Amino acid sequence: MATLWIHSEETACLVTECVTMTIEESSANSSRVCAGEGHDCAFSRAGSSCMDNIRLFADLPADAKRELLSCSRRSVHEEGSIIVHEGDPIESIIVVRSGRIKTFRTGADGEEYVLSVLHDGQALWHGMFLEDHVYHYSVECLTPARLCRIHRADFESLLARHPDVALGLIRMVCTELDDAEQRIMMLSIRDPRRRLAQYLLVRDQSCVGPEIHLKLDDIASSIGLRPETVSRNVARFVREGLVERVGRGRLLVTDHDGLEAIASEE
Secondary structure, three states: OOOOOOOOOOOOOOOOOOOOOOHHHHHHOOOOOOOOOOOOOHHHHOOOOHHHHOHHHOOOOHHHHHHHHHOOEEEEEOOOOEEEOOOOEOOEEEEEEEOOEEEEEEOOOOOEEEEEEEOOOOEEOOOOOOOOOEOOOEEEEOOOEEEEEEEHHHHHHHHHHOOOHHHHHHHHHHHHHHHHHHHHHHHOOOOHHHHHHHHHHHHHHHOOOOEEEOOHHHHHHHOOOOHHHHHHHHHHHHHOOOEEEEEOOEEEEOOHHHHHHHHOOO
């Protein structure tokens, strides 16, 4: 995956109990993807699977998803844990069962640049099919996180048995290229107020729940602005009734139209 750096001066399994079901009920639930014992997460408690929300697995039949879940490895990590270092080989697909993780790189000047933030139901797999298949970034837990790892060989073996899934991968890569182009356009916005407004709108659409869970420092390093610049503009958005601070590292967008108007200013 190619990474474009733009520098600026202000610069995210159900453990089912045995129940008696009629034939009709069994048929209706035959497509449900459930993990085995021990997969305790928000998806399992809701009666679904994290795989149902990941574009990478969208075109897999239900039995194939179960097969991958059965061979996945689960792990729990504390906030601040580094789970991947830049240069490590990409050996697995990392699925976020719960919590938030960030991908980042550290520049020669020691400055940290956040590339993306992932939450419940999202997966980290980019670069797995490249020739060198090594991480070109590090990964840190922003919160306590529960992860599933699916080994690359297991997924490649499954792809060989379901070649039609490759078309889904192509479609997904095209979608993510579009997302990358939108991010490049956002980072090219010179006005910090407009750039921040656009970023908050993007994060609000992709986050789990109504709130944006990110510290101001992480927002700043995500969009190439100084923390004080982000803090100053967030405070202004609060005064204008566009966003609301609902706790430490938690923002609630209260006026989407207002932020849209700022983001689209010329």
